[in-house]
Amino acid sequence: MKSEAKTEGRYAYSLERAMHEPSRLSILTSLAAHPEGLVFADLKTLTKLTDGNLSRQIQILQADGLIAVEKSFVKNRPQTRCSLTGEGRKRFLDYIAALEQVVRDAGRVATHPHGRVATTG
DSSP: OGGGSSTTTTTOOOOOOOHHSSSHHHHHHHHHHHHTOOEEHHHHHTTTOOOHHHHHHHHHHHHHHHHEEEEEEETTTEEEEEEHHHHHOOOOOOOHHHHHHHHHHHHHHSSTTTOOOOOOO
């Protein structure tokens, strides 16, 4: 039986770079919490991103197939609505599962009999 320390790739996590950037993670999490999608202004409020940064991150996520962007007019004003694609939702849930594994693995340090927890101050 192999020890956990010798299990090849045991701590090789698969975290998608497209999602791991904090601005994009904020956008994806906001959209996951709102399956009907969000208009640009609401997404901007939830993520605290500037217009330019939000626009750029939306382009990246759209190009990667993670979100859909729908442009329309409401009361003669342009409106941009973003939502997760089916593929985007699946990939986001896979990403969250990988993060949960990281947290579980890191939590073992505190409960391991020989683990040491760093303290500050």
